[in-house]
Amino acid sequence: MSDVHGRKREKTTEEIVKARKLREAGKIKEYNQLVQDCRTKMKDKQYDADAFNLTTKILQSNPDYYTIWNYRRILILDQVSKDAEKEQKLYQNELVFFLQLIKINPKSYWLWNHRIWCLQTMPLPDWKAELGLVDKMLTMDALHGWDYRRFVVSHLVKKVQDETKIADIVKQEYEFTTRKINQSFSNYSAWHQRSKLLPDIVVFMSTEEKNKVAVNELDLVKAAIYTDPEDQSAWLYYWWLLGRAPEEVELLGAYQLKDTPLVILGFNDMIKFMQVPQLFDANNQPLLGKLYPLCEDSGNASIWLFLLDNNIAAKNIIFDAASTILPSSSSKKVPCKQWDMNITEMDKGEGVFKRVESLKNNLKNVWVPPSTKMYKDPALNDQTSWYTLDRIQLVKDEIETVRELLELEPDSAWALQTLAHFLNQLLLRTGQVDLYNEIIVTLDKLIEIDSDRKHRYQDQSK
Numbered sequence: 001m002s003d004v005h006g007r008k009r010e011k012t013t014e015e016i017v018k019a020r021k022l023r024e025a026g027k028i029k030e031y032n033q034l035v036q037d038c039r040t041k042m043k044d045k046q047y048d049a050d051a052f053n054l055t056t057k058i059l060q061s062n063p064d065y066y067t068i069w070n071y072r073r074i075l076i077l078d079q080v081s082k083d084a085e086k087e088q089k090l091y092q093n094e095l096v097f098f099l100q101l102i103k104i105n106p107k108s109y110w111l112w113n114h115r116i117w118c119l120q121t122m123p124l125p126d127w128k129a130e131l132g133l134v135d136k137m138l139t140m141d142a143l144h145g146w147d148y149r150r151f152v153v154s155h156l157v158k159k160v161q162d163e164t165k166i167a168d169i170v171k172q173e174y175e176f177t178t179r180k181i182n183q184s185f186s187n188y189s190a191w192h193q194r195s196k197l198l199p200d201i202v203v204f205m206s207t208e209e210k211n212k213v214a215v216n217e218l219d220l221v222k223a224a225i226y227t228d229p230e231d232q233s234a235w236l237y238y239w240w241l242l243g244r245a246p247e248e249v250e251l252l253g254a255y256q257l258k259d260t261p262l263v264i265l266g267f268n269d270m271i272k273f274m275q276v277p278q279l280f281d282a283n284n285q286p287l288l289g290k291l292y293p294l295c296e297d298s299g300n301a302s303i304w305l306f307l308l309d310n311n312i313a314a315k316n317i318i319f320d321a322a323s324t325i326l327p328s329s330s331s332k333k334v335p336c337k338q339w340d341m342n343i344t345e346m347d348k349g350e351g352v353f354k355r356v357e358s359l360k361n362n363l364k365n366v367w368v369p370p371s372t373k374m375y376k377d378p379a380l381n382d383q384t385s386w387y388t389l390d391r392i393q394l395v396k397d398e399i400e401t402v403r404e405l406l407e408l409e410p411d412s413a414w415a416l417q418t419l420a421h422f423l424n425q426l427l428l429r430t431g432q433v434d435l436y437n438e439i440i441v442t443l444d445k446l447i448e449i450d451s452d453r454k455h456r457y458q459d460q461s462k
Helices: 015-045 049-061 066-079 084-101 109-121 127-137 144-157 163-183 187-200 209-226 232-242 350-361 393-410 413-430 433-449 450-462
Strands: 251-257 262-273 280-283 289-293 302-307 314-320 325-327 338-342 345-347
Touching: 015 049, 015 066, 049 066, 049 084, 066 084, 066 109, 084 109, 109 144, 127 144, 144 163, 144 187, 163 187, 187 209, 187 232, 209 232, 209 393, 232 393, 232 413, 251 338, 262 289, 262 314, 338 345, 350 450, 393 413, 413 433, 433 450
Parallel strands: 251 345
Antiparallel strands: 251 262, 262 302, 262 325, 280 314, 289 302, 314 338
């Protein structure tokens, strides 16, 4: 560059952009040539050192090129010899190669996948050392890091047969989540991992010890929500910790299209019939027919069609809920009562008639008695069944905790959502209808301060 009046002339912006484009064009041309050469070798099934070096250069520029990763693995397997030491060294070099590339793109699925493949394929993987390495990787990418950590821990568990050693590994992971949560209450992945570990942590504890753990967990999560009331991570764990009171399956209605043998049954959940419900006519005589789920191919449906053998008006439907239906969702439970519902007659307007006739003509999956027996697993209805604290009193206590927080943070959306949720859980467990008013007031407040989600809150208030 020439000097002007003793000053060094700087490049203009246009010149800088032009030079950058030229450099980038050169890199792109070089990269495309590498890819072309590599694909030629792939096509010709050449598995030599030159091909391996080509994959290295390409992946250093583009770690997400999964076709090249696949080719590289073929090349590695082709190099594997009967010499275990050389084979081990080959895979160790790949693990080092991963550490070089992870700095370029820590979120590359194909990069993490390659490391997993190496460890699963190499003769002597060091899972313990790998676990120590994961801690550093978590600072690069939390999502992949935690998934990878679970993968490593699962292999450590497989290696040991002794239950005491397995318990030690689980305990170490639990303590690891504690450290991560104490470092940052916003660490969603650590809270999630903790929820997976807790049932295993307490498996050999006494009832008193389990309840003590539950109390300690509540103390930890409450410290988190008071520290940062707007962070969702701790709130979601709080909800999980208290569990959910399962809602009951409801028969929403039974309808018969006028002058047709078609009866429609509607439920608030996908259900499976374990036996055919009983329908009666005006003279209390049982009506026979076939039952069809309104779905593609499974035996679960929220709408069922009962096609009567004769075109007779049905008066009511009677069946014992607990022994007749099975919900497909663990969030629902079957009430222990007998349903006796009048069947409403529907006028067959032209649109309705055509739709129902179309359904009737396409009925294929006639109900047949299931081969499996009804099994009720209490753990399905409550993921936190590992502790035995009084659930009703516990929910009441935590409602008071959230109310106290709202006195300090009256516009905390997560605190308000939690209050509405806990009140609803208490309502489901106790049937206290006087709770409705506070639930509605809380949801109205949420609609006011969190308008982006107002439709969700409006749905909850119905």
